[in-house]
Amino acid sequence: MSALQLNSTIPAMRILELEHRYLSHLMNEWHQIVLALQKGGYSTVQARGELERLRQLILAFKQPLEKHCKKEESYFFPLLGQYIGYDQGPIMSIEQEHEEVTSYIDHFLHHAVDEHSLEEIRSIVGDAAEAFEILTVHFVKEESVLFSMTAQVMSKLDQERLAQQLHTLIDE
Incomplete structure (x- = not known):
C-alpha cells in the first residue's frame, strides 16, 4: 500500500486516515532513535545526545x-457510539489505548530530562517503544474496525456532519 493510498471512501474517515499517515510518519522518525538506543553501541555522551533528540521529536x-x-473523542466516538453503543466494546477499548499511549509518552518525557547511564537510557526509551507499538496496532484497529463500522451503520447526514467537524488541522 502506498503512503497516499487511503482505504475509506467516507470523507470523515479519510480525514482520520490522513492524520494516521501523518502521525505514523512522525513516529517513524523518532522510532529509529529508539531502536538505535535499545541496540546500543553508543558512548554515554552520544546516548545522552540521542535521548535529547528523541525527547524533542516526541x-x-x-x-x-x-x-x-481529542477530535476522535469529541466527535467521532460519541457519534459512532450512538449507533453501536459507547460504554463497552471497540470504542471503549480504543479510548483506553489513547490513555495508555499518553501515559507512556508522559512517563518517557518525565524521565528523559536528567543525565542517565546507558542502562537507564535503554530503560527510559522502552516507554517510547511501547507507545510506538500500541499506536501502530491502534491505527490498524481503528481503520479496520471502527472506520468500516461507520460505513455500515452511520447515516449519510451524520457522516457529512462528522466530516465538517473533523476538518481541522492537527499540526498547527
Whole structure:
C-alpha cells in the first residue's frame, strides 16, 4: 500500500486516515532513535545526545497526537457510539489505548530530562517503544474496525456532519 493510498471512501474517515499517515510518519522518525538506543553501541555522551533528540521529536509529536485524539473523542466516538453503543466494546477499548499511549509518552518525557547511564537510557526509551507499538496496532484497529463500522451503520447526514467537524488541522 502506498503512503497516499487511503482505504475509506467516507470523507470523515479519510480525514482520520490522513492524520494516521501523518502521525505514523512522525513516529517513524523518532522510532529509529529508539531502536538505535535499545541496540546500543553508543558512548554515554552520544546516548545522552540521542535521548535529547528523541525527547524533542516526541515533544513535537505529542501536540498533533493530542489534537487527533481529542477530535476522535469529541466527535467521532460519541457519534459512532450512538449507533453501536459507547460504554463497552471497540470504542471503549480504543479510548483506553489513547490513555495508555499518553501515559507512556508522559512517563518517557518525565524521565528523559536528567543525565542517565546507558542502562537507564535503554530503560527510559522502552516507554517510547511501547507507545510506538500500541499506536501502530491502534491505527490498524481503528481503520479496520471502527472506520468500516461507520460505513455500515452511520447515516449519510451524520457522516457529512462528522466530516465538517473533523476538518481541522492537527499540526498547527
